[in-house]
Amino acid sequence: MRLKNVVLLGVVVAASALAQTNVPDLSGFWERKDEFGGGSFGGTLERIPRAQVKQEVIEEAKRQAAAQAAGQVVSFGSKWCLTGSYPFFMQHSAAWDLVQGKDEIVLAPEVHTFARHIYLDGRKHPDPDKLIPSPNGHAIGHWEGETLVADTIGFQGGGGTPGGGRVTKNAHLTERFKLVDGGKTLAVTYTWDDPTVYLKPHTYEMTYHRSDPATYAFEEYCHADDEAQGGSVVQPAQR
Amino acid sequence: MNILKSITGLAVGITFLSVSAFAQNRPDLSGVWELRFDSKNVPAAALTTAAANENKNVQFEHDLHAVRWCHFFGVPYVMDVTPIGVTQNVNGKEVLVTTSVRNPSRHFYTDGRPHPSKETFDPVSGGNSTGHWEGDTLVVETVGFSDEGITAIPGGGHRGPNSRLVERFRLINNGNQLSVISTWEDSTIFAKPHTYEYRYYRAPKGTELREYDCNAADEARAKYLTPATKAASK
Numbered sequence: 371m372r373l374k375n376v377v378l379l380g381v382v383v384a385a386s387a388l389a390q391t392n393v394p395d396l397s398g399f400w401e402r403k404d405e406f407g408g409g410s411f412g413g414t415l416e417r418i419p420r421a422q423v424k425q426e427v428i429e430e431a432k433r434q435a436a437a438q439a440a441g442q443v444v445s446f447g448s449k450w451c452l453t454g455s456y457p458f459f460m461q462h463s464a465a466w467d468l469v470q471g472k473d474e475i476v477l478a479p480e481v482h483t484f485a486r487h488i489y490l491d492g493r494k495h496p497d498p499d500k501l502i503p504s505p506n507g508h509a510i511g512h513w514e515g516e517t518l519v520a521d522t523i524g525f526q527g528g529g530g531t532p533g534g535g536r537v538t539k540n541a542h543l544t545e546r547f548k549l550v551d552g553g554k555t556l557a558v559t560y561t562w563d564d565p566t567v568y569l570k571p572h573t574y575e576m577t578y579h580r581s582d583p584a585t586y587a588f589e590e591y592c593h594a595d596d597e598a599q600g601g602s603v604v605q606p607a608q609r
Numbered sequence: 610m611n612i613l614k615s616i617t618g619l620a621v622g623i624t625f626l627s628v629s630a631f632a633q634n635r636p637d638l639s640g641v642w643e644l645r646f647d648s649k650n651v652p653a654a655a656l657t658t659a660a661a662n663e664n665k666n667v668q669f670e671h672d673l674h675a676v677r678w679c680h681f682f683g684v685p686y687v688m689d690v691t692p693i694g695v696t697q698n699v700n701g702k703e704v705l706v707t708t709s710v711r712n713p714s715r716h717f718y719t720d721g722r723p724h725p726s727k728e729t730f731d732p733v734s735g736g737n738s739t740g741h742w743e744g745d746t747l748v749v750e751t752v753g754f755s756d757e758g759i760t761a762i763p764g765g766g767h768r769g770p771n772s773r774l775v776e777r778f779r780l781i782n783n784g785n786q787l788s789v790i791s792t793w794e795d796s797t798i799f800a801k802p803h804t805y806e807y808r809y810y811r812a813p814k815g816t817e818l819r820e821y822d823c824n825a826a827d828e829a830r831a832k833y834l835t836p837a838t839k840a841a842s843k
Contacts, residue, residue: 379646391630395699395700397698397699397700397702397703405648406726406777450824450825450826451679451825452824452825453711465714467703467714469696469698469699469703469705470640470700471696471699472639472697472699473639473700474639474696476696476705476707477716478707478713478716479713480713482679482681482711483711484707484709484711484820485694485705485708485714485818487694487707487817488817489817493815504744504819504820504822505780505820505822506820508817511614526822532776533719541822545824546812552720582719584722586718586725586737587713587714587716588731588733589681589733589734589735589757590665591680591681591733591734591757593676593680593681594678594825594826595674595679595825
């Protein structure tokens with residue numbers, strides 16, 4: 371009986387340890403590389419399917435475009451170095467670092483935004499009444515075999531997605547992270563769901579290439595007080 | 610019986626491997642750590658004559674400028690923003706420190722790499738950090754600082770291109786506190802190495818970092834943060 375208990379305990383401990391460790395190691399620096407198209411801001415993103423959005427979203431986009439064409443300031447995100455809300459850094463050319471902890475995975479970008487925490491300890495999203503909207507939202511994750519599935523709500527809104535989608539406070543994002551090509555690349559499938567924006571969930575995939583193991587983080591700063599920063603964007607005459 | 614022996618052997622074997630793996634692992638510094646009223650022991654820095662004679666208003670305005678314009682704040686300021694997050698990669702190759710302010714994370718590379726060559730590395734506000742374990746203490750060395758951000762150092766002085774920071778991270782009080790002993794060396798600033806200690810408290814389980822946004826276009830905020838000396842000179 372005693373031996374049986376020891377065996378059982380050993381099996382349980384071993385199985386538990388294996389369950390914790392037998393997941394893919396997604397760690398490392400990952401970067402977008404456009405193998406076609408116009409470089410960092412074209413190529414891959416141009417091939418992402420267009421989001422099917424509601425008519426009012428299209429009308430609002432037209433209204434903003436017309437306002438900008440008429441000389442009104444619509445957005446000076448670049449000039450003012452405003453925070454790049456998620457998924458901004460996932461489509462930026464700068465690499466981002468994935469750190470895989472015991473209870474969370476953190477995506478650490480180099481650009482002017484925040485590190486993104488994906489909690490893996492079984493916690494739930496906060497009560498919506500207590501959830502403070504933020505640029506990265508609130509993300510929890512779990513493993514489905516070799517795939518990390520992340521579920522995010524609580525975005526502050528204001529940004530966009532590849533394919534012409536919009537991120538609002540009502541957005542619900544599901545991401546599936548999976549190593550492919552022997553771990554050389556990381557495929558991330560994004561599915562945005564938001565009844566105030568989309569006619570149907572907006573799904574697309576982006577592939578990131580593993581950087582050299584010796585890669586180190588850089589700081590891609592943005593200085594709003596630098597006149598050259600303002601000059602880097604095409605701005606309409608203000609009025 | 611043979612099957613039972615085999616299962617026992619397998620279980621013990623796997624358990625042993627697991628225990629062995631755990632034994633090889635270092636202390637897990639991961640968690641959310643917060644500063645409290647009694648968290649800091651910071652003596653006055655012994656400055657060089659040149660550093661002591663620097664105009665303190667220049668330092669004040671430099672740092673306030675970084676805040677007003679939402680620059681990256683850098684080290685050591687981000688260690689003063691409470692709480693901080695520490696995430697220790699399970700593969701043992703990196704420890705990450707995250708913060709609630711809009712600032713790049715601190716990356717401590719523990720995979721044995723050296724610092725990049727000075728010829729190729731562009732100095733940044735957080736420098737470049739490598740780490741190694743000395744027993745249960747994570748020793749982190751950071752070089753390659755720029756003058757970007759908030760450069761003031763607790764106790765006096767400021768960081769610059771010649772600064773070298775060594776930090777010793779160690780769990781104390783049964784893992785409920787994280788001691789970080791910081792030592793700055795810079796012969797242009799300090800007459801002798803400047804050492805101070807922060808003792809962070811482990812935040813309650815489930816504590817999460819906030820994201821404190823920064824908006825340089827906010828005119829009211831800009832007016833509030835404009836140094837009085839500059840405002841008077843306009």
